[in-house]
Amino acid sequence: MSGDNRETEQAAKGEKSPIRLLLAYIRPHRKILVVGGLLGLIGSAAGLAMPLLAKYVVDAFGAERSMTGPLIGLTVAVLVGAVVSASGTYLMERTGEGIVLGARRRLVDRLLRLKVADVDRLKPGDLLSRVTGDTTLLRSVLTNGIVDSIGAVFLLIGAIVMMALMDGVLLLVTLLVVIVIGGMTALVMPRIQKAQHQAQEAVGEMGAVLDRALQAYRTVKASGAEEREVEVVGAAAVRARDKGLQVAGWTSLAGVSTWMAVQIAFLCVLAVGGARVASGALEVSALIAFLLYLFYLVAPIGQLVEGGVQLQNGLAALRRIREIEDLPGEPVGRTPPAGPAGGDDPVGVRFEDVVFRYGEDRAPVHDGVSFEVPPGGLTALVGPSGAGKSTVFALVERFYEHQDGLIEIGGADIRDWPLAELRAALGYVEQDAPVLAGTLRENLLFAAPGATEEELRRALTRTRLDDLVARLPEGLETPVGHRGVLLSGGERQRVAIARALLRKPRLLLMDEATSQLDAVNELRLREVIAEVATETTVLVIAHRLSTVTNADRIVVMESGGVRAVGTHDELVGSDELYRELATTQFLVS
Numbered sequence: 164m165s166g167d168n169r170e171t172e173q174a175a176k177g178e179k180s181p182i183r184l185l186l187a188y189i190r191p192h193r194k195i196l197v198v199g200g201l202l203g204l205i206g207s208a209a210g211l212a213m214p215l216l217a218k219y220v221v222d223a224f225g226a227e228r229s230m231t232g233p234l235i236g237l238t239v240a241v242l243v244g245a246v247v248s249a250s251g252t253y254l255m256e257r258t259g260e261g262i263v264l265g266a267r268r269r270l271v272d273r274l275l276r277l278k279v280a281d282v283d284r285l286k287p288g289d290l291l292s293r294v295t296g297d298t299t300l301l302r303s304v305l306t307n308g309i310v311d312s313i314g315a316v317f318l319l320i321g322a323i324v325m326m327a328l329m330d331g332v333l334l335l336v337t338l339l340v341v342i343v344i345g346g347m348t349a350l351v352m353p354r355i356q357k358a359q360h361q362a363q364e365a366v367g368e369m370g371a372v373l374d375r376a377l378q379a380y381r382t383v384k385a386s387g388a389e390e391r392e393v394e395v396v397g398a399a400a401v402r403a404r405d406k407g408l409q410v411a412g413w414t415s416l417a418g419v420s421t422w423m424a425v426q427i428a429f430l431c432v433l434a435v436g437g438a439r440v441a442s443g444a445l446e447v448s449a450l451i452a453f454l455l456y457l458f459y460l461v462a463p464i465g466q467l468v469e470g471g472v473q474l475q476n477g478l479a480a481l482r483r484i485r486e487i488e489d490l491p492g493e494p495v496g497r498t499p500p501a502g503p504a505g506g507d508d509p510v511g512v513r514f515e516d517v518v519f520r521y522g523e524d525r526a527p528v529h530d531g532v533s534f535e536v537p538p539g540g541l542t543a544l545v546g547p548s549g550a551g552k553s554t555v556f557a558l559v560e561r562f563y564e565h566q567d568g569l570i571e572i573g574g575a576d577i578r579d580w581p582l583a584e585l586r587a588a589l590g591y592v593e594q595d596a597p598v599l600a601g602t603l604r605e606n607l608l609f610a611a612p613g614a615t616e617e618e619l620r621r622a623l624t625r626t627r628l629d630d631l632v633a634r635l636p637e638g639l640e641t642p643v644g645h646r647g648v649l650l651s652g653g654e655r656q657r658v659a660i661a662r663a664l665l666r667k668p669r670l671l672l673m674d675e676a677t678s679q680l681d682a683v684n685e686l687r688l689r690e691v692i693a694e695v696a697t698e699t700t701v702l703v704i705a706h707r708l709s710t711v712t713n714a715d716r717i718v719v720m721e722s723g724g725v726r727a728v729g730t731h732d733e734l735v736g737s738d739e740l741y742r743e744l745a746t747t748q749f750l751v752s
Contacts, residue, residue, distance in 0.1 A: 184481055185304065188266060192258045199254035204317050206248030221448045259302040266298045270484060276492045279562035280521075287378075288370030293487060296366060297480035300359075304477020312470030315463040322456050322463065329453045330445055333432050337457060340428040341464065348420040348468060355413045356475035362406035363483055369399035414472050418465075425461050432457055493561070493582055509700040510573035510588060510669045512536040512559060517568035519558060528554045529565070530723040536716075538573075541696040543703045543711035545744065546720035552704045553594065556672045559702075560591060572670070590668030594675045594704075596659035598647025603632070604639035606647070606658055611665040622661040625691050627684055628654070652679035660688070664695065671695060673703045677710050685710065708748050717741070 189196065222228075271294060274282075326334045376383055376392045383392055432454065439445040512535070519529040528551045536542045544552045557563050558570060561582060570577040572585065590610070598606050607622070608614055614622075619639075623629045631654055635641040647655045656679045663671060673692070677685045689710055695701055696715075705711045712731040719727040719734060719741050727738040734741040735751055745751045 184485065185477065188262055188301065191265065192261060195254060195258050199251045199258065202247050202251030202254065206244045206251060221451060263298050263302040266301055266484065267294055270294055270298065270487060273488050273490075273492070277487075277490055278493055279557070281490050286367070286371035286374070288372065288374035289367035290487070291374075292363070292367035292370045293483050297363060297483050300363070300476050300480035301484065304473045304480075312467055312474075315466035315470065319460065319463040319467070322459050326453055326456045329449050329456070330436070330439070332439065333436055333445075333453055336431045336435050337428045337460075340431060341424045341460075344420050344424040344427070345464075348417050348471070351413055351417045352471050352475050355410065355417065355472055356479050358406065358409040358413055359476045360479035360482060362403065362410050363479060365399070365403040365406040367483075369396065369403045372396050372399045410476075417468050417472055420468060422461075424464060425458065428460075429454070429457060507667075507669065509538040509698075511538040511571075511700060512670065512702065513569070513571040514555070515569040515571075517558070517565050517570060519554060519563065519565045521563070528723055529558075529568075531568070532720075532723065532725055533568075534718045534725050534728060536700060536702055538700055539696070540715040541692060541701045541703065541711070541713070543705050543714040543717045544720060545705055545708060545711065545717055545741065547740075547744075548706075549722075550720040551723045552720055553674055556591065556674055556702075556704070559670075559672065560589060561585060588669040590663035590666045590671040592656075592659045592663045592671075592673040592676045594678070596652075596656040596676075596679070598643055598650060598655045598658055600643070600645045602637075602640050602642055603635065603658070606643060607639070607662055607665060610662050611667070614665045618665060622664045625664060625694075626657040626661040627687055628657050628661055631657075653681060653684060656680060657684070657688075660691075668699060670700045670702065673701065675704055675706060677705075677707060689713075708745055708750055712750065 274290060274294070323334065323338075326337065373396050376396060383389060436445060436450045436453065440447055440450055514532050514534050517529050517532040518527055520527045532551065532555075544555060546552060554563075558565055559572070559577070561577065564578075572580060572588075577585065599609065604619075607619060611618075620629075623632060631650075632638050641649075643649050643658075647658070650658065656676065660673070660676055663673075676692075677688055680688060685707075692701060692703065692710075693713065703711055703714070708731075711717060714731070716728060717731060717734055718725055719738055721740060727734055727741060729737065731745075731750075735745055736742075742751065
C-alpha cells in the first residue's frame, strides 16, 4: 500500500462518528456485554417489583390480612435483585478491563510502529498519559457510559409503565418536570466533553514536564535546579487541577439535575396526589406506591446522567487516542529486493544526489550528498559537527525518508526493501549507546534473541565485557538499572557494540562507538572493528580520527555535502579540512 493510500485510509477513519468508534471497541465483547446487560435488567426487574409488593403489604395491613406472603415475596425480590445485579456488575467490570487491555495493546502497538519523525515531535510523558489515563476513561464510557445507560433506559421505562398503571395524571406531572430538567442537562454535556479533553491534555502536559526533569535527573541535581523544576512541574499540576475543576463543575451541575428533578417532581406529585386522594380519585396505598416509584426513578435517571457524563469523558479520551492511532505508521516495502541484495553476504551503500531536510520549513541537512560504500571493508564518515553524518545512518535505517535522490542498499533501492528485512540486515550502535532496564543478558540479546551461548561468549570476549561479567554479583543475570545507570559510560558503549555484533549484520553502523572508551579499550575495539570489517561492511562515524586512520576509505562531509573521499594518507595530502582535523588531533605535524 502506498503512502498516499494509507493517508487517505487514515483520513477516512478519522471521519467516523465518535459513537461508531466507540462501538468498534465494544464489538469484540458484545456477547458478554449482552449477558451482563440481561443480568442487570433482571436485577432491575426485581427492584421494580418492590414498590408493588410494598403496596400489597400496606393493603394487607389495612385489611388486617396476613402479611407473611407479601413480606416473603418482598424479601425474595431484594435477595434475587442483589445477587443478579452483583453478577451483572462483575461481568461488566471484567469486560471493561478486557476493553482497556485491548485498547492499551492496540495503542502501544501503534506507538511502537509510528514513524520516528512523529515520535520525535511527541512528548513521552503525554504518550504515557494516553496509554494509561485515557484508556481508563474509555473503560468507563464503554461500561458505565453505554451499557449501564441502556439498562437504565429499560429500568426507566419499566418504572414509567408501573407509574402509569398507578395513576396517569401523576405520571404526566412527573414526566413534565423530568423532561424540562433533562433538556437543560443535555445542554451541559458538550461542555463536559470539551472540559475533559482539556483536562486530559493538561495531565499529559504535566507528565511531559515531569518526564523532562526525570530524564535529566543528574543535570537537575548538579545544577541545583530542584526548586525551579518543582515550580515548573507544580505550575503544570496547577493547570491540570484548574482544568479538572472545570470538569468537576460541569459534572456537578449535570449530577444535581437528578436530585432536582426528583425533588421537584415529588413536591408536585405530593400536591396533586394529595388532592386526588382527598377527592377519592386515588387510594392512599396507590399514592404511596407511586411515590416509591418516583424515588425509584432516582437510580435510572442518575445512571443516565452519569452515563452521559462518562460518554463525554470517553469521547474526549477517544479523541486523544485516535490522534495517535490516526498517525501513519512506518511504510512497508513493496517487494523484497532481488539479486545482490539477497543472502547473507555484506551489502554496499550508495548515496546519489540525496536531499533531506527534517521539516519543510528547515534548511536541508543533506543537499546533493553522493558517495559509495562497497560491500565489505571499513568506511568512515568524518567532518565537523552538523555536517550530516548521523543523518546518513538515520536514512539508511529508514527512520526518515529522503526527499530527493537515490539511496541503494545491496544494489537495490532502499524503498524496495521490506522494512523488517532491511533492519534485520543492519547492526546499529547509536551515539549515546542506550541500555534498557533489565539484566545484562537481556540487553545483549535484545537485537538477537536467538543467539547461542557460544555466540554470546564470543561477543563478550571481543568487546572485553567478560571481565565485567566476572565482576558482577549475578553475572549476565545482573540488573543494570534504568537506562543502564549501574554501568559506566564505557561499559554501556561496549554493551551496545556487543549487541550489534550478535545480530551478525550485513552492514554495521557505528556512530561514535569509541567516544567513551579509555585508550586501552579503544585500541582493542579498533582491532575488533578491523576484524569485523573482514566479515561484513562496517560504516563508522568518527570525530576521533585515530580510530579510523586504517579505514579502507574515508568520506569527508561538510555543510550537508561530501567534499572528499580517500584514505587517510590521501586526504592528508589533498583535503584542507581533513588535514586540519588530523593536525588538531596530533595525527600529522
